[in-house]
Amino acid sequence: MTLYVLRRLLQLFPTLAFILIVVFILVRLLPGDPTSAILGDRELDADVARINRQLGLDRSLIVQFGAFLAAVATGDLGNSITLKVSVADLIIQRMPVTILLTVMSAVIALALAVPLAFVAALRRDKASDAVIRGAFQVGLSMPVFYLGLILLTVFGARVGWFPVGGYGEGFFDHLYHLFLPALTLALSLAAILMRNLRSAIIGVVDAEYVQFARAKGIAPRLVLLRHVLRNALISTVALFGLSIGTLLGGAVITETVFAIPGAGRLMVDSIYGRDYPVVQGMTIGLAVLVSLTFLATDLFQAWLDPRVAQ
Amino acid sequence: MTALMTRARALPGPLLLGGAILGVSLALATFPGLFAPYDPVAFDYNALSAPPDRTHLFGTDNFGRDVLSRVIHAYTIDMQIAFFSTIFSFVLGTIVGAFVGYAGGLAETIFGRIVDAVITFPFLVLVIAIVSVLGPGLINMYIAVGVVGWVFYARIIAAEIVVQKRLDYADAGRAMGYTPLRVIFRHLLPNAITPAIVYLMTDMALAILLGSSLGYLGLGAQPPTPEWGVQIAEGKNFMTTAWWISVFPGIAIVVTGLGFSLLGDGLAEVMRTRK
Numbered sequence: 001m002t003l004y005v006l007r008r009l010l011q012l013f014p015t016l017a018f019i020l021i022v023v024f025i026l027v028r029l030l031p032g033d034p035t036s037a038i039l040g041d042r043e044l045d046a047d048v049a050r051i052n053r054q055l056g057l058d059r060s061l062i063v064q065f066g067a068f069l070a071a072v073a074t075g076d077l078g079n080s081i082t083l084k085v086s087v088a089d090l091i092i093q094r095m096p097v098t099i100l101l102t103v104m105s106a107v108i109a110l111a112l113a114v115p116l117a118f119v120a121a122l123r124r125d126k127a128s129d130a131v132i133r134g135a136f137q138v139g140l141s142m143p144v145f146y147l148g149l150i151l152l153t154v155f156g157a158r159v160g161w162f163p164v165g166g167y168g169e170g171f172f173d174h175l176y177h178l179f180l181p182a183l184t185l186a187l188s189l190a191a192i193l194m195r196n197l198r199s200a201i202i203g204v205v206d207a208e209y210v211q212f213a214r215a216k217g218i219a220p221r222l223v224l225l226r227h228v229l230r231n232a233l234i235s236t237v238a239l240f241g242l243s244i245g246t247l248l249g250g251a252v253i254t255e256t257v258f259a260i261p262g263a264g265r266l267m268v269d270s271i272y273g274r275d276y277p278v279v280q281g282m283t284i285g286l287a288v289l290v291s292l293t294f295l296a297t298d299l300f301q302a303w304l305d306p307r308v309a310q
Numbered sequence: 311m312t313a314l315m316t317r318a319r320a321l322p323g324p325l326l327l328g329g330a331i332l333g334v335s336l337a338l339a340t341f342p343g344l345f346a347p348y349d350p351v352a353f354d355y356n357a358l359s360a361p362p363d364r365t366h367l368f369g370t371d372n373f374g375r376d377v378l379s380r381v382i383h384a385y386t387i388d389m390q391i392a393f394f395s396t397i398f399s400f401v402l403g404t405i406v407g408a409f410v411g412y413a414g415g416l417a418e419t420i421f422g423r424i425v426d427a428v429i430t431f432p433f434l435v436l437v438i439a440i441v442s443v444l445g446p447g448l449i450n451m452y453i454a455v456g457v458v459g460w461v462f463y464a465r466i467i468a469a470e471i472v473v474q475k476r477l478d479y480a481d482a483g484r485a486m487g488y489t490p491l492r493v494i495f496r497h498l499l500p501n502a503i504t505p506a507i508v509y510l511m512t513d514m515a516l517a518i519l520l521g522s523s524l525g526y527l528g529l530g531a532q533p534p535t536p537e538w539g540v541q542i543a544e545g546k547n548f549m550t551t552a553w554w555i556s557v558f559p560g561i562a563i564v565v566t567g568l569g570f571s572l573l574g575d576g577l578a579e580v581m582r583t584r585k
Contacts, residue, residue: 011426018427022436026443141567142517145526146542146560153549242429249434253523266526267435271442283439289431 001301008298012291019287022069023280028061072284082270087281090266095285097167097262098251100174104182105126105247107242109189116190117232118224125128133198136191144250148257155180155205165259181258187249189243196239200232202207207231234305243295245290312366325576331569338382339389348376350383350536369554371545377554380536381562385419387537391448391521391530392514398456400510403463404503408494410464411471411502413568421468428461437520438529446529451521457514472501504581511574515567522563538563 011092043146071077077087120129156164166175204210205228213223252264259265263282270278347367354374362369367379410421421523440454441447474480475498483493518538524530525539533540536557545555 014423014428026439100525137568137571140571141515141564143443143563146563149542149546149556150547157550215497248432249482252434252438252575256527268440271438279439279442283435286435
């Protein structure tokens, strides 16, 4: 197990390298160049040369990439052009909002998917199974921004149970403000997890070890929790890890719809404002977050099923 | 004719329903002018934000444009998005996956690392980052999706080829002295491609979601082009006063997405029963 954890930690490096290479190339592909983006219309040859030197753009690509790696390693992601603060500070400020939103929606997704998957699997091919699967099929084809807009209009503006966006003050107010966005984000993930978990439960519910557990006289509820759920969860946890990237991508849109001051909304705003250092920093931040979650779900999967680690 | 009917009845329901939805979608996408009652970009200042009635079935937007006609014309763009965002990934991924699966060894190891790296990357964030650099618009979106999307097809095909290449008929092909190219593309690939086609259906549904999301954010199709995401964005400030501007394009997205995933599910079912 220790070996597996170490090996899995080592695997982070190619992923991180890929992220940094992609971001580095993207920045070089910018229409015009960062220098003219900074100078705007006031472009003078002397200024161009000075800023090129400042940014290290007069050196070879390899040297530039080395400098970029060194800067990222020390947490220096440059400064925002429009907000005049360091990108690292912005990440520290905005990322917790996005993380809280993502965690909340993951919790909601699981709270919806697990019980519904059980109902659908145990009443396979009955009416309740068909209704649950149909509803989730629709949930899968529902775009996040559309669902968000409808929930916002109905439960925010019309009924008035929830605020129409924003983030609020204090932890519980945050939770209250983030409930609708998190629910929006959760539904498509819940649909994916539910479909997988349903067939996984159907796959193990008649397995010999489950029949044996029942024959031993263990309470049916305990059999479901300890024997069926634990084994059915293995592939679902893997799928959950794979879905984290999609979830964070959805967070970008959800934050925009609900006007939540998170990393995703900042990223979209920075695109409109051509604030490339921020776009770059947020891309790196979100990608690193996904890799770490991916690592966590892999380790959790290995704990559920020790064979994975071998 | 009756034989055809019985065969059609033997097909799974999802396949037929999905096929019907996509058939109608394709017809609307190809000949929008035949079905749309009005010009999708014509302003009618006498009917601003008019609710749905007999003259405007889906109502009109804040410029007096007929929402139904805009939804119908948007089929052209959104079906294009479904096709062009996936087809390059499908072709490239199939070719790369076939070679990687057949070669095995080092190629497979390197490819495995690439897959690991790409899979952990938040897809939408990457696409948004690429589009932000290349500029908004559909072509740049296709490029952004293609850069990443092929990996998923390649992974599916490689896994299938690894199984197929060990079977007797592959050995037979090699024993006949056929070149690896001929064995891969004439013999192995036809037996390995089905899962990739099933994934293609899911992927097309996802492409419509992605394309309309970018349209909503202002990074995809540009107004006044009728595109569902753009239309939803245009109506978002009128949700409490004129819900029909945003709600109907959204229904079109859900129904079309449903069509693709039903067709994919149905295809998968047919393939399973054949096996």
